Amino acid sequence: MKILILGMGHIGKALAAELSYLGHQVSGTTTTPAKVKDLQALVSEVHVLKGEEKEKVAAAAKDVDAIIVTVAPNVRQTRTPEERELHYRKVLQLSCENAAAACPRVIFLSSFSVYGDGGKGQAPIDESTPTANHEEPSSKYYQAGERAVLASERGCVLRFPDMYGAPGDMDFEQRVKLAIEFFGGKALFSADAPLYAIHFEDVAKSVIHAVNHELCGIYNVCDQNNLPASNQVIFDAICDANGWQRLDFLGQIKAPNRKISAQKIYDTGFAVGHPDPNRHWAAQGAES
Template sequence: MKRLLILGMGHVGSAVAQAARQQGYSVVGTTTTPDKVEHLSTLADEVVVLRGEDSAAVAATAAGCDAIVATVAPRVAKARTPEERETEYRTVLERSLFSASQAASRVIFLSSFSVYGDGGEGGDSISEQTPTANHQEPSSKYYQAAEAHTLSVAEGCVLRLPDIHGAPGDMSFTDRVKMARELFGGKAVFSADAPLYTIHFDDVVRAVMHALEHNLTGVYNVCDNEHLPASNQQVFDAICDRENWPRLEFLGQIKAPKRRISADRIYATGYRTLQPDPNAALLAGVGAAL
């Protein structure tokens, strides 16, 4: 039986565990929270409490596993300033993927479009060949460092993702705007004019399973390859206007690509996103709940 280690059993990791078991994998999951072990044990064959930066613990847990899927993600509440992001992103991303790269030759890492920064100059679509950027901002720098660790192994696979929505208990986009107002003083740390690429939780799980089943290696952008979404400012202004809230101030600290992102490479392998953009209906004036 194939054996899989999932590093970080949050919403995505938990769903990957269930999908993998349905495909005949034996799954070991990890959490940093002992109180979650009982629940997570219903989703995985074994659950281990560890931190990704503990390379010895990761190596011991990965023994006998055919692959590691790293779904670790920094906590928003711990990343409000560049200084907080420096610590949180380095610990959660770079150190965890260093540990994974030392423990297995097959590693799949869920990365972020933030590695592209604003995408640089030009009008062509952003592809996996587009140079990474924004090397000083921790939210980009440490995704890039984690990617480098992933790609240092023989069968490393990086899935670059946009914002994820739709996970069980996940915040709606309205809730995200509300959090920006309440926790960040009405300020958004990202760029106003970047298209608000987003991907449904189910499509992320499908992408991970697709990468496993098709033995994908290298880097893949994962998003809707057929529609260009509205910008951050268009979406969040529309939400604020609907709720009669003051509009957010965009700080541009976390840069995001300002033009179309191509997912041609993963689409060529047979993968497709299935879920629509949740913000399209709002901007079309339908007033859908977000």
């Protein structure tokens, strides 16, 4: 199978290595010309382009059997609603629209943010739960990207929580420090939302699973057997341990307020392999 990976970050590189090992012909994209040489060791061809560049995406996708869209916003370009509006639209919506226009088989790595806070009720949030938070750019443009991909019967959307564990990635302690130093101690998300997180290896594993099993439609991807502690419990524990002032949660980016079900993808034979990375912070928060 000929596969184009739109976005060769950590997830894209992990996918390229595994898909090539499985015998697929893989090409990829980057927005940074300086990265081309290193990426050539992983894929048969590297295209320098942005997902918003329709003609370049179409040219890169010529004759491919599938496109995997792994592009993600740069948090440093999303400090204000106005910045998020512009950046998320370009990175998410336009990338997905252009990928879907170029190939009917697209797998898009989306976000739990499309659920907003999950709405009313106590039942676990699953793929049938209505999307929400239609004005916040993060949620709005992930949803727009999903719609573009799902317009094709062969489209597949994998919804993920925060990703962690990639080489050079910030751990959650460093993320709190960034919020203090770069965002003035403000957290854009909700205090009471469970802090779901998934290791980048499990993300790549789920995408390979979707390719191998020809999954179509929407799938939540997280640890089906764990309900993590809330953002506030985890981040308060991190701040307290480091002697930092606790974060001010603004609630601008709403996140699901209860358990998220991944039963649908678990029923296809997939399971997350890495445990909750913040379980030790949760234990400290429970003791305080």
